[in-house]
Amino acid sequence: MLVGDSGVGKTCLLVRFKDGAFLAGSFISTVGIDFRNKVMSIDAMKVKLQIWDTAGQERFRSVTHAYYRDANALLLLYDVTNKASFDNIRAWLTEIHEYAQQDVVVMLLGNKVDSTHDRMVKREEGEKLAKEFGVPFMETSAKSGLNVELAFTAVAKELKHRTMKEPDEPKFQLQVVNNWVCLGIMTFVIVCINTFT
Ligand SMILES: Nc1nc2c(ncn2[C@@H]2O[C@H](COP(=O)(O)OP(=O)(O)OP(=O)(O)O)[C@@H](O)[C@H]2O)c(=O)[nH]1
Ligand SMILES: [Mg+2]
16 A cells, blocks of 8 residues: 655556556646556566555545555655655654554655755655664655666565465464364363263
């Protein structure tokens, strides 16, 4: 799921990744939420990503909140030419902490690095903030395509790695508990039969 202030480039980043193109021209702000699928190859295995593009505008925040819980990964964007979007990252991280799954994969992205003359946030500032919150960081450009594929691939790899590592663990624990419960019920039934016959 893509999150961050309105205008940071979430939709453009997704379109760049999905279609390899840049949405130039007038800015059309996302209304509510939208999604696109993309199949990609990770270590010779096909992985289908369902990527949700959220609206950054405040008035759609309650819609976004409802989707956090089901997200496996969050790409949190700010715009390197917009200091306020960077300053709001802490608030976004608090929101993520409140609404998303505890083990959600989070990556911080500083977008629009192609606009070198308008840059207001240094790369080091992004790195420092990411380090403080223990999340990976990259600078991207939906316009030039810089690091776009790399960012999505890194997240997809992490998700695949997690899925391959833990498929049976919870089931096994549940199975063990279930077996003990079954044994307990059976013992109780046998004791009852013996008592009343
Ligand atoms: N120079 C430059 N402009 C960009 C880049 N990414 C997006 N933009 C421009 O920034 C504006 C906003 O982009 P969107 O992708 O629509 O922003 P958004 O984050 O989806 O905004 P909301 O849908 O309102 O949350 C558009 O005018 C884009 O053309 C980029 O990497 N470089
Ligand atoms: Mg958008």
